[in-house]
Amino acid sequence: MAEPAYIVASDNETTGEEKSSAAFPEIAIGIDIGTSQCSIAVWNGSQVELLKNTRNQKMMQSFVMFKDDTPSGGVSSHLSHEHEMLSGAAIFNMKRLIGRVDTDPVVHASKSLPFLVQTLDIGVRPFIAALVNNVWRSTTPEEVLAIFLVELRAMAEVQLRRPIRNVVLTIPVSFSRFQLTRIERACAMAGLQVLRLMPEPTAVALLYAQQQQQTEHENMGSGSEKIALIFNMGAGYCDVAVTATAGGVSQIKSLAGSAIGGEDLLQNMMRHLLPNAESLLSDHRINEIKSMALLRVATQEAIHKLSFQTSVQVDVDLGNGSKIRKVVGREEFEAVNQKVFDRCESLITQCLHDAKVEIEDVSDIIAVGGCSCIPKIKNLILKIFKREELYKGMNPSEAAACGAALEGAVASGVSDPFGNLDLLTIQATPLAVGIRADGNNFIPIIPRNTTMPARRDLIFTTVHDNQTQALIIVYEGEGNKVEENHLLGYFKITGIPPAPKGVPEISVCMDIDASNALRVFAGVLQPRSSHPAIPFMEVRMPTVDDGHGWCAEALHRAHGASLDLVTVQKKI
Amino acid sequence: MLSVSNSIAVAPTAVPFAGSSHTASSRVRFQPLNAFASTSYASTENATSSYLSHRGMASCSSLYEILGVPSGASFQEVKSAYRRLARVCHPDVANFDRKDSSADEFMKIHAAYSTLSDPAKRADYDRKHLLRHRPLTTASGFSGYTRRNWETDQCW
Known part of the structure; x- marks a missing residue:
């Protein structure tokens, strides 16, 4: 663990405290910053606990609202309605933007978001701005993330009654090292020291390793190992890992990931409902943003409903004279997003191939992340493995944060008398x-x-x-x-x-x-x-x-x- | 960084396998592993470090010695030995004063494991190993450490 020789100016304030309490290692907290939602967890001495915000939420929306003087993030602020986030004043999806240049297709896809993303296609950082009192106020993904992290940190400090400095963050498998430096930069701006950046499925793998160890104590050192495939798909990224687990040691055998997620499903669906959806927002006029927000909310609701029912009625008045009235079937949704689902499938097969693992060797198939509840996703995974059931022992939206909290405790040097922290992740290079x-x-x-x-x-x-x-x-x-x-x-x-x-x-x-x-x-x-x-x-x-x-x-x-x-x- | 190669070079292990048959030497080599396995990992750091230096990943040791398994060890034994050593030598769990050297130790352990857990590579290694009737002078024959010996002489 080579610590950089310098400290960023904003880190200074907490340095003294850390030294004085060096005898008792500070337990690093685990943060799962998702493209759309975020959660934070910590080892409380006997188990992992998810922290809740003042509104009793474990899952907080990842956005920062720029209003008047002080920006406020999804940790503390309350939205009266989903539309409020889509007024142009809020920046979200920063995880899809951070560390990317303006020639990146993912940045280009973000131009249909209500806030301003400008690209000049010359390989520099895109221009990002939020609408504050009818003025586009410029910001950066790092700044937005830092503001959000400051709120998270404050929330955790209040609840845990101690200063928080060390964190373990989960990251997408496909993040480049440059993107990791941007995440570290945002953490430094928020006064946080990154103990470890963990690819999301490997955090889930660690949680799985702990669960396996708890159920099979006699397994220790016997060499019998369980192979699990972890599929993690959220709003921004789809990641896959194959892990071999025994005796609390999780060896990552292979990783695969891509910047595809719920955001792509949503955008494809919006384009399907309104073929000229992109041109609708070409100039980011106020009424254009409003129409786009209405369409986005209606589409999102429709997609959520299609996870539980086979068809849904979309009925939305875009306010600019055009109305959309359409019954969308689940098959239609699946056909529109065929490419995304194909990509998910290829990531899984690639990961299995790289791990040199046959489908019958896989003991458990773990699907987590917001998209794991989509029937098509579940079915395609089960079909690849010719199985009837997925692993049931995990909460799909909390697993990554819990794994990160475990890693935080292990990497902070905490030990548990009951052996619940006798864990180790042996990581593999994602790229x-x-x-x-x-x-x-x-x-x-x-x-x-x-x-x-x-x-x-x-x-x-x-x-x-x-x-x-x-x-x-x-x-x-x-x-x-x-x-x-x-x-x-x-x-x-x-x-x-x-x-x-x-x-x-x-x-x-x-x-x-x-x-x-x-x-x-x-x-x-x-x-x-x-x-x-x-x-x-x-x-x-x-x-x-x-x-x-x-x-x-x-x-x-x-x-x-x-x-x-x-x-x-x-x-x- | 240089401390790595130094500590390895002075490891006091007697020259393994020299002149003795494989079964005899592997029986000898296997003893400390069993003793070690019965101790608990977290509490006995002295036992751990003495075990490591005793076992000594000197450049003359064979892949089997690195993992502390007999040359006839099953794949199960190889796997569990690897996992057991990872629990001690991986930089994430190693003591802070050994952080730097533990990375090198772990890489050697992993390299040994990846050869011995792959039937084809292991057969290849065994063939060379048995032909010479002594351990390889360097841990060549597996991908990571084939050419220049960065550990010993180059730049750290």
């Missing part, structure tokens, strides 16, 4: 990390689903005679070409001893520690010598900041292929 080489190809150095902590290296060589410099451009993702992946950073190796092309051995080593920090080491190896000719470089990734979308292009424009590398064929 491959590697560098650009062999032209424009992405060469993974640590592949996806590698057990963490991990350290791997690869040898590269020069492409030009007497090439003395090489550019190491680090990417994360699954695509074969670098453009399909997330740029994490870049640095240059200089002082390569002049030699014909293909001769110098340039070693690039990547190290991911248990807290998921990535370091990249690179340097030139000297044959017949244990000492490198030039000092090695050690770079913590990611190094890119906002506007990284055009970095790679700028590098290419400035240097072309002059600093390129190619892989060395492995000698066996």
Whole structure:
């Protein structure tokens, strides 16, 4: 657990308190920030407890309302009606926006939301604004998230009667490391120290590991393990994990995730009900926002009802002269969203394939998240596994927060006399990390689903005679070409001893520690010598900041292929 | 960071397998594991650390020794040994003073596990292992640690 050497200014106030109470480890709280809903849980000494807000809610809507002077979030503020959130004054779905550039399709899909999302398609942070007294007031997803986290923190501090500093947050599997830095940034702004960022299904896996341990005490060390598939689909993201569990140890065998969720189902349905739905909101005029809000609320209600009934009557007056009166059947809803459901299916099969697990080896199938109650989702999962039933021991909306709270307690060094915290998650990397080489190809150095902590290296060589410099451009993702992946950073190796092309051995080593920090080491190896000719470089990734979308292009424009590398064929 | 390789290098373990038959040596090697398994994990940190240094993941140890299982161990035994060691060596649960070295230990344990839990890789490893009638000098033969030895000499 390498703590950064610096502290962000907003962290200062609590530093003293933390030191004075170092003898008693502060139990980190677990937060599941969902695209639409959020929950917070803590280990209370004997079990995990979900905290409730002043209105006795365990699930709080994730939004921040900008009104007059002080913004207020979904933790404390009360909406008189769902429409209020859709007036343009509230920013929501920040989890779909955070750390994304304006060329990202997910950002483009967010342009139909009532608040303002502007894109210039040049690879910079999108412009986001909330409508306050008829003025678009600019903000950022980090700021919105920080405001929300401050409310959550205040709520937890009041209830637990102690200062809260350490948190475990759940994150989507598909988040890039750059997005993780944005989450950490938002936490720092809220005065919170991130102890761990946990992919959502792995938090659920930890809760499952605890449940299994409680039911089978004799299992300890016997080696008999249970394999579970965890499917987690909320409003913004769909994540899948395969975990092997025994004796409280949850080994993540594979992860898969994608930015698809209830928001996509909703938007597809809105487009289905009103084919020109997008153009309706093209200019974000006040009456356009109102019409869109009416449509969104009506569609959302219809989708919820379709989970329990086979057809629903949609009857909405958009206020601009157009009315929608339509009976929508469940099959129609499923047909409109076929692509989303296909994607869910492919994530599951990919995850099983990566874990090298056959469907009959899977003991339990766990479906959590808001979308897990959709009949089509349930059916497609059961069909893949040829089963009759899903795992029943978990509350689908609370599981991730509970798992995060368990991890918070374990990572804070708390032990439980009854062994309820003798737990361990052995994480795997959700995305491959590697560098650009062999032209424009992405060469993974640590592949996806590698057990963490991990350290791997690869040898590269020069492409030009007497090439003395090489550019190491680090990417994360699954695509074969670098453009399909997330740029994490870049640095240059200089002082390569002049030699014909293909001769110098340039070693690039990547190290991911248990807290998921990535370091990249690179340097030139000297044959017949244990000492490198030039000092090695050690770079913590990611190094890119906002506007990284055009970095790679700028590098290419400035240097072309002059600093390129190619892989060395492995000698066996 | 350098402390990792140092502590490993001075591990006092007697040269394993040298000149002895596999059954004999594996019986010897298996003793401390059983003793260890019967102790509780949380409370006996001395036992834990002494066990680890005794077992010593020196560069000359075989994958079986890393996991502390006999070479004829079943897949079940390999799995449970891996899990047991993970409970001690994983950086999330290791004591704070051993955080850095525990990552390296865990990676070695995991590498050994991933070879020995895969029938094809294990057969391959066993073939090389038995041919030489002694442990491999380096833990080569599995993916993570094939080429340069970053642990010992390069940069930390």
